[in-house]
Amino acid sequence: MLAEPRTIAELARALETRKQTASRITDQCLATIEPRNSALNAFITVLADAARAQARQADAEIDAGRYRGPLHGIPISIKDIIDIAGVPTTAASRVRAGHLAETDSTVVRRLREAGAVLVGKNNLHEFALGTTNEDSAFGPARHPLDENRSPGGSSGGSAAAVAAGMAYASIGTDTGGSVRIPASLCGLVGLKPSFGEIPTDGVVPLSATLDHVGPLCRSVGDARILYDVLGGEPVRPAAGTGRTRAIRLGVLRGYFTRLLDAEVASSFESACRRLQNAGVELCDTAIPHAEDIQAVYVHIALSEAAAYHAPALDSRPDDYTVNVRLRLEMGRYILGEDYLRALRGREVLQAEVDRALDECDALLLPTLPIPAPRLGAETVQIGGTKESVRSVMLRLTQLFNITGHPAVTLPCGQTVDGMPIGAQVVGARLGTRTLLDVAETLEGYLGPGRSR
Amino acid sequence: MTIKTWLDNAIQDAERRGLPALRPMLEALARATSALRTADWNPDASGVADRPPTRDAG
Numbered sequence: 192m193l194a195e196p197r198t199i200a201e202l203a204r205a206l207e208t209r210k211q212t213a214s215r216i217t218d219q220c221l222a223t224i225e226p227r228n229s230a231l232n233a234f235i236t237v238l239a240d241a242a243r244a245q246a247r248q249a250d251a252e253i254d255a256g257r258y259r260g261p262l263h264g265i266p267i268s269i270k271d272i273i274d275i276a277g278v279p280t281t282a283a284s285r286v287r288a289g290h291l292a293e294t295d296s297t298v299v300r301r302l303r304e305a306g307a308v309l310v311g312k313n314n315l316h317e318f319a320l321g322t323t324n325e326d327s328a329f330g331p332a333r334h335p336l337d338e339n340r341s342p343g344g345s346s347g348g349s350a351a352a353v354a355a356g357m358a359y360a361s362i363g364t365d366t367g368g369s370v371r372i373p374a375s376l377c378g379l380v381g382l383k384p385s386f387g388e389i390p391t392d393g394v395v396p397l398s399a400t401l402d403h404v405g406p407l408c409r410s411v412g413d414a415r416i417l418y419d420v421l422g423g424e425p426v427r428p429a430a431g432t433g434r435t436r437a438i439r440l441g442v443l444r445g446y447f448t449r450l451l452d453a454e455v456a457s458s459f460e461s462a463c464r465r466l467q468n469a470g471v472e473l474c475d476t477a478i479p480h481a482e483d484i485q486a487v488y489v490h491i492a493l494s495e496a497a498a499y500h501a502p503a504l505d506s507r508p509d510d511y512t513v514n515v516r517l518r519l520e521m522g523r524y525i526l527g528e529d530y531l532r533a534l535r536g537r538e539v540l541q542a543e544v545d546r547a548l549d550e551c552d553a554l555l556l557p558t559l560p561i562p563a564p565r566l567g568a569e570t571v572q573i574g575g576t577k578e579s580v581r582s583v584m585l586r587l588t589q590l591f592n593i594t595g596h597p598a599v600t601l602p603c604g605q606t607v608d609g610m611p612i613g614a615q616v617v618g619a620r621l622g623t624r625t626l627l628d629v630a631e632t633l634e635g636y637l638g639p640g641r642s643r
Numbered sequence: 644m645t646i647k648t649w650l651d652n653a654i655q656d657a658e659r660r661g662l663p664a665l666r667p668m669l670e671a672l673a674r675a676t677s678a679l680r681t682a683d684w685n686p687d688a689s690g691v692a693d694r695p696p697t698r699d700a701g
Contacts, residue, residue: 240660480682483678490676490679513664520657520662521669524669528677529679530684532679532685539684
């Protein structure tokens with residue numbers, strides 16, 4: 192278990208004032224990883240010796256009065272699709288066997304410069320192409336609250352690690368929801384910043400025009416700290432006033448609330464009522480072409496993924512897991528003219544999300560239609576219909592990868608079984624900082640309460 | 644190329660390559676492609692006027 196305090200912001204104060212040491216909290220995280228990782232499978236590589244050395248260095252620097260800022264001495268994990276120099280980047284695939292990163296990715300370099308302690312590399316859905324983390328050369332990651340369930344994906348090991356107290360935050364990637372989906376299912380905050388804000392060099396691509404790097408953590412304040420560091424900016428305090436009465440949210444209806452598990456729907460509507468009671472103004476809104484989201488997404492994502500993977504698909508097809516190989520092969524059949532139609536659809540959807548945001552400070556919608564699915568489930572029953580687990584998990588997140596708008600998931604409730612439910616708040620393009628201000632104000636009202 | 648021709652060719656090629664499991668996935672992709680091609684944002688070389696945008700029924 193994590194030593195109290197539980198958030199980076201709180202822990203940073205304790206470290207700066209020497210009420211806590213980086214070595215002690217790093218040892219506590221490693222001591223949590225050691226007994227629990229065999230069950231949760233959250234880490235592919237644990238960097239225990241290097242982490243202890245980084246923690247000792249952080250303590251020495253802070254003792255000497257050279258405090259670098261709120262990530263100094265904080266244990267953080269990295270999705271194993273992001274390069275750390277001298278460490279394999281497996282992407283959870285046999286295709287990457289023998290790989291060793293020569294240099295740090297830019298985001299890892301920035302974390303090091305901020306003084307973060309890198310405790311290890313997290314399991315993921317192979318090449319980030321999946322939402323459950325089941326297709327991994329290292330086996331599935333498991334949900335910390337119920338090991339028979341998926342923690343979500345593709346950054347499933349990252350979410351499991353943070354939720355289980357193995358790290359204070361993790362850096363993931365989000366191409367269709369891969370930060371927000373596992374963060375939501377594990378009761379965490381997950382941020383997908385605006386497209387292009389966080390460098391993706393040294394990150395194995397899935398779909399170059401949809402890929403985002405973002406943090407999974409325990410509070411919006413922590414997401415802000417990580418966003419500033421990953422973006423190469425000085426860490427700045429929140430600009431929000433904490434007054435809810437001035438906030439106007441557009442609640443996305445229609446497509447976005449039509450297909451929801453009953454407990455998710457109940458939890459989301461309860462959260463909306465709590466916000467209204469707190470003085471937040473809510474207005475219903477819609478995206479006119481919402482029914483086209485999945486078609487646009489699939490044509491962009493799979494075309495771009497197939498282009499990257501084509502040589503390996505031809506030279507070593509059997510090194511992919513079966514499901515991921517088939518999805519990538521499907522992308523090789525998409526025609527150029529249909530890819531271009533999807534790019535035109537992206538412009539239409541971008542304009543429609545922009546218009547929805549013209550009338551409010553941010554958009555609000557559930558993060559997923561379902562709570563954490565059972566491992567092995569290919570379909571899920573929602574109301575009277577049976578739905579594909581994969582397509583339903585992407586349903587509410589992929590739009591903002593297509594359009595590039597920043598989106599953050601926050602806990603907003605839980606099922607009767609205690610499984611977390613999340614709500615998504617979406618801001619204007621290149622307005623991630625403003626979005627975080629809004630989300631930080633909403634955080635205390637959104638949840639989590641029980642759905643019944 | 645019509646979607647039917649595309650799908651027939653794709654399934655035939657996938658089976659030739661030893662990937663018969665792709666068939667249901669390609670059929671699902673064909674449905675998505677059909678939605679994409681009939682979307683009202685696509686330009687029309689015949690010059691037919693743009694249709695009004697589809698509304699999400701809510």
